Amino acid sequence: MTNILEVNDLAVSFTTFAGDVQAVRGVSFDLHKGEILAIVGETGSGKSVTTKAIMGLLANNAKIKSGTIKFAGQDLLKATPKEMAQINGNDIAEIIQDPMTSLDPTMTIGKQVSEPLRIHKEMSRKQAMVRTKEVLELVGIQNASARMKDYPHQFSGGQRQRIVIAMALVNNPKILIADEPTTALDVTIQAQILKLMKELQKRIDTSIIFITHDLGVVAGMADRVAVMYAGKIVEIGLVDEIFYDPKHPYTWGLINSMPTLDTKSHRLAAIAGTPPDLLDPPKGDAFAPRNPYALKIDCQQEPPFFAVTATHAAATWLLHPNAPQVTPPPEILRRQQFYQKHFATKVQQLDPFSAAK
Amino acid sequence: MAEREQILQVKNLKQYFNVGKPDEVKAVDDISFAIYQGETFGLVGESGSGKTTVGRSIIHLYEPTAGKILFHGQDISQLKSAATRLQFRQQMQMIFQDPYASLNPRMKVKDIIAEGIDVHHLATSNQDRDDRVAHLLEVVGLNPDHATRYPYEFSGGQRQRIGIARALAVEPEFIIADEPISALDVSIQAQVVNLLQDLQAQHELTYLFIAHDLSMVKYISDRIGVIHYGRLMEIAPADEIYANPLHPYTKSLLSAVPVPDPEYERKRQAIAYDATLYEGDDKKRQLVEVVPGHFIRASADELPTYQQQAMHYQVV
Numbered sequence: 001m002t003n004i005l006e007v008n009d010l011a012v013s014f015t016t017f018a019g020d021v022q023a024v025r026g027v028s029f030d031l032h033k034g035e036i037l038a039i040v041g042e043t044g045s046g047k048s049v050t051t052k053a054i055m056g057l058l059a060n061n062a063k064i065k066s067g068t069i070k071f072a073g074q075d076l077l078k079a080t081p082k083e084m085a086q087i088n089g090n091d092i093a094e095i096i097q098d099p100m101t102s103l104d105p106t107m108t109i110g111k112q113v114s115e116p117l118r119i120h121k122e123m124s125r126k127q128a129m130v131r132t133k134e135v136l137e138l139v140g141i142q143n144a145s146a147r148m149k150d151y152p153h154q155f156s157g158g159q160r161q162r163i164v165i166a167m168a169l170v171n172n173p174k175i176l177i178a179d180e181p182t183t184a185l186d187v188t189i190q191a192q193i194l195k196l197m198k199e200l201q202k203r204i205d206t207s208i209i210f211i212t213h214d215l216g217v218v219a220g221m222a223d224r225v226a227v228m229y230a231g232k233i234v235e236i237g238l239v240d241e242i243f244y245d246p247k248h249p250y251t252w253g254l255i256n257s258m259p260t261l262d263t264k265s266h267r268l269a270a271i272a273g274t275p276p277d278l279l280d281p282p283k284g285d286a287f288a289p290r291n292p293y294a295l296k297i298d299c300q301q302e303p304p305f306f307a308v309t310a311t312h313a314a315a316t317w318l319l320h321p322n323a324p325q326v327t328p329p330p331e332i333l334r335r336q337q338f339y340q341k342h343f344a345t346k347v348q349q350l351d352p353f354s355a356a357k
Numbered sequence: 358m359a360e361r362e363q364i365l366q367v368k369n370l371k372q373y374f375n376v377g378k379p380d381e382v383k384a385v386d387d388i389s390f391a392i393y394q395g396e397t398f399g400l401v402g403e404s405g406s407g408k409t410t411v412g413r414s415i416i417h418l419y420e421p422t423a424g425k426i427l428f429h430g431q432d433i434s435q436l437k438s439a440a441t442r443l444q445f446r447q448q449m450q451m452i453f454q455d456p457y458a459s460l461n462p463r464m465k466v467k468d469i470i471a472e473g474i475d476v477h478h479l480a481t482s483n484q485d486r487d488d489r490v491a492h493l494l495e496v497v498g499l500n501p502d503h504a505t506r507y508p509y510e511f512s513g514g515q516r517q518r519i520g521i522a523r524a525l526a527v528e529p530e531f532i533i534a535d536e537p538i539s540a541l542d543v544s545i546q547a548q549v550v551n552l553l554q555d556l557q558a559q560h561e562l563t564y565l566f567i568a569h570d571l572s573m574v575k576y577i578s579d580r581i582g583v584i585h586y587g588r589l590m591e592i593a594p595a596d597e598i599y600a601n602p603l604h605p606y607t608k609s610l611l612s613a614v615p616v617p618d619p620e621y622e623r624k625r626q627a628i629a630y631d632a633t634l635y636e637g638d639d640k641k642r643q644l645v646e647v648v649p650g651h652f653i654r655a656s657a658d659e660l661p662t663y664q665q666q667a668m669h670y671q672v673v
Contacts, residue, residue: 042542042543042544042545043513043542157404186403186404186569187403187569187571187610187613187614187615188403188609188610188613188627188630189403190613190615191612191613191615191627192627194615195627213542213543214543214615215543215617216572216614216615216616216617216622217615218617219615219616219617219618219619219621219622220615220619220622220623220625239619240619240620243617243618243619244619253544254543254544255617257543257544257546257547258543258547258572258617259572259573259575259576267551267554268547268550268551268576269547270544270545270547270548270550270551271544271547271548272548274512274514274515274545342620
């Protein structure tokens, strides 16, 4: 599988009056060609900052502490603003979260969607309008040639999100960054938009980084999932591995705290406490204070990544050969049993790593 | 069920805005339902469905265009004297959606929480006021030492706890929770929901829980009402509505909910709902009890189909 983007040891801090906020603390991942990689995490876990760093759109008080972001043989962190301007909106495009505020209310839709074409492809107005109409039809705007002359307020929320997607797609980007693209939408509209994104992704063969905190959406969209906590990736793997065979206690907690359709009588298993202050991140595993399975070493030394399969790794000391055996919550056990039954052999066949073991 | 008191009855409530003008909005259009003492009634709908308007009408922030809202059998529009209104405001409280916008940034936490205590003269002395605030903070899982802080010093989940403490301060019987968890992170949502349930058990509270997050509504509610374009489509016990939805809109809504289970997601088929098939003609539709406790909005000629479906469910 070819990597289209390689993020290595990325660390970003923000300088504030209170001190340096260490928003991203050493994140590494690859984005494969043609896949949807979901990044999940709570507010402040660093998922948006990571993608902003990829696009070179960090705020002025941000400092890149370390790392490289390799795209097409180039380190995007070393690219000049001019070079980044060439890449953004062309090779890498973003679908922005809030469709209500991300469109310019004083510009027609046609003009806004065609802007990237005029800038990057230097198309004539006429050529650009032809392509714009094509893209608007692709995302399901009815009667596109007439509606191109309309302004954003004449469209509903779902339609606006389609337009924002059209804007991102218009130059056939190699990487699409979707930052909570459906959070502001109703469930029925969300279902339509997600279906559309999946279809388009297959059709134009782009890779998507999908940022969300909704595990339900992740389960339906992602090929692979990275779980972030306190500025770090704590677990990464194929979608089935993350949902049916999670290894990190934080991932357990996330899955466990959601009501399932048959949860009723018992209490929700909330993760106690709150995420750490990244002005002064705790020593060791940042999740340890909230982790009922924390070991003594979690408070002293940060866990490295332990490989579970060739595609699945988690940063928890519980995977260390000398770690005590713990019993995960019942819901996780149920999922792991399901995984053993249906997926384990399949993954092992695909996976030279665990076969060798 | 019959012996339980209906704490709240909404009868043919209509709430229109800009009445008589070209941009008249029928936000709530002829809704009737009742909430029993001690239960949690979930009101589910998409944005613009009128669910928040229902909540605001019930707490009498709006004067109803038509219809009645009876609280303990008394019409809330007819509360004429200041004393009875004050009493009503004490019995019914609201928890708001956005914990960032619903707390005055220039007030200390203790003054935010004690505002209702002051209005209703519940505290006998300053010491009593401080004790009550400290107790409330403990009840919602915050540190009593936080009383002198300002809202900006708290996270979203903590702010929502402050909002809950404020609602509890006047010892209400009935709380309207308007999307109380939708602005919170997943791990924090579960904390707040657990807190709401504990408080309900301890203080014998009745909740109207307004939300669009269906899985959470099902978890917290005893009964659920589904609202669409200002009309109630279906009312049933929470388990029943999930297991045996009858109205096509409810089915469509349920089919759109993403579930954190990849295998399930691969098989999930979203069902589209075409409102023109079920509304908009001249047929008279109203909520009908198809099976005991399960109401559905239907016209006379649609009813047999639903009854058949309901029978089929019961056999299975």
